[in-house]
Amino acid sequence: MESGGLLLWALPSALLLALLLQLSPRLRFRAKVLSYCALCLMASALTAPACLLWNGGRTVENMRLVCLICLCPVHRIIKNVVRSFKYLYGLRFDVKGLEHFQVEGPCVIVSNHQSVLDMMGLMEILPDRCVQIGKRELLYFGSVGLIMYLGGVIFINRKSTSNAKSVMSGVGQAMTTDNVKVWIYPEGTRNGNGDLLPFKKGAFHLAIQTQVPVIPVVYSSFTTFYNPEKNLFTSGRIRVEVLPPIHTSGMTATDVTELCDTCYTTMRETFFRLSGTARRVNGSTPHLAQ
Ligand SMILES: CCCCC/C=C\C/C=C\CCCCCCCC(=O)SCCNC(=O)CCNC(=O)[C@H](O)C(C)(C)COP(=O)(O)OP(=O)(O)OC[C@H]1O[C@@H](n2cnc3c(N)ncnc32)[C@H](O)[C@@H]1OP(=O)(O)O
Numbered sequence: 001m002e003s004g005g006l007l008l009w010a011l012p013s014a015l016l017l018a019l020l021l022q023l024s025p026r027l028r029f030r031a032k033v034l035s036y037c038a039l040c041l042m043a044s045a046l047t048a049p050a051c052l053l054w055n056g057g058r059t060v061e062n063m064r065l066v067c068l069i070c071l072c073p074v075h076r077i078i079k080n081v082v083r084s085f086k087y088l089y090g091l092r093f094d095v096k097g098l099e100h101f102q103v104e105g106p107c108v109i110v111s112n113h114q115s116v117l118d119m120m121g122l123m124e125i126l127p128d129r130c131v132q133i134g135k136r137e138l139l140y141f142g143s144v145g146l147i148m149y150l151g152g153v154i155f156i157n158r159k160s161t162s163n164a165k166s167v168m169s170g171v172g173q174a175m176t177t178d179n180v181k182v183w184i185y186p187e188g189t190r191n192g193n194g195d196l197l198p199f200k201k202g203a204f205h206l207a208i209q210t211q212v213p214v215i216p217v218v219y220s221s222f223t224t225f226y227n228p229e230k231n232l233f234t235s236g237r238i239r240v241e242v243l244p245p246i247h248t249s250g251m252t253a254t255d256v257t258e259l260c261d262t263c264y265t266t267m268r269e270t271f272f273r274l275s276g277t278a279r280r281v282n283g284s285t286p287h288l289a290q
Pocket residue numbers: 040041043044047077078081082113119132133134135138144147148151153156158159160161162164165168169184185186187188189200201202203205206290
């Protein structure tokens with residue numbers, strides 16, 4: 001009786017949902033994004049205990065914790081789990097230039113940031129002993145926040161420049177003492193409009209203060225397969241290029257702007273080349289860092 005009643009409701013509901021998804025592109029798009037978020041939350045919840053058991057958790061000594069986390073395989077666990085997501089969403093990555101990650105010692109990796117899907121691109125090529133800088137709000141994304149915390153993500157308060165700067169200077173010390181690479185999205189926010197936003201300078205201050213190379217990484221535009229404005233989320237191929245390191249030895253604070261602009265120009269040109277798109281209106285580079 002009970003199972004019959006369940007069937008009576010579940011079957012028509014499932015059919016109705018399937019019909020709605022077929023009819024409404026918006027609903028289909030939302031359902032797919034939601035499934036990605038749910039997958040992240042679920043995978044994080046399942047992976048966190050493994051990380052905790054292996055690593056013993058994160059200590060309160062912030063910078064030392066980066067070291068502890070990078071000395072253990074927590075990153076590899078997260079990396080392998082997230083790398084498998086691409087098969088569910090029909091995404092493929094063509095990667096070039098991975099050899100540029102083989103630098104001696106620490107470095108600052110900078111890359112473009114288009115959407116939450118970037119987590120798959122990040123994990124596709126994440127080198128060993130590499131932590132990311134993330135906005136503090138991510139810490140409150142339930143199990144995803146927990147897994148980021150366990151994975152060594154360094155959280156900054158974007159509403160407070162002084163706090164962000166002081167966290168970054170702590171990161172600088174840990175990078176050199178513990179031989180850690182740091183991954184930063186210099187646009188400071190997601191941008192899926194088929195271009196790069198102006199770069200913020202924190203990554204370049206950090207590289208110069210610690211005298212380590214900057215390694216730019218560029219992902220081609222997602223707009224052909226992922227576009228919230230057009231309710232588009234299909235399978236797709238992403239071209240990724242790791243560019244040669246830009247050395248900073250001998251540079252001082254006065255070189256930050258030039259370093260930032262050089263990276264921006266090179267990455268933007270690479271972005272358009274990889275995406276197969278022409279430069280934006282006016283042809284020139286309207287987005288030089290301010
Ligand atoms: C198992 C299943 C798992 C499922 C889940 C999947 C994956 C999870 C696991 C791990 C993945 C984690 C990935 C995390 C991704 C997170 C992505 C983000 O959150 S992006 C947003 C946060 N990041 C950033 O904002 C970085 C870029 N921002 C900067 O660099 C900024 O400069 C800043 C340091 C944050 C400060 O920003 P603010 O807007 O406040 O100020 P300005 O940039 O305008 O700078 C003001 C002024 O200060 C100078 N400055 C900046 N930094 C420094 C410094 N370090 N030292 C000295 N001076 C500094 C800057 O040059 C400006 O001065 P001026 O104008 O004179 O040049």
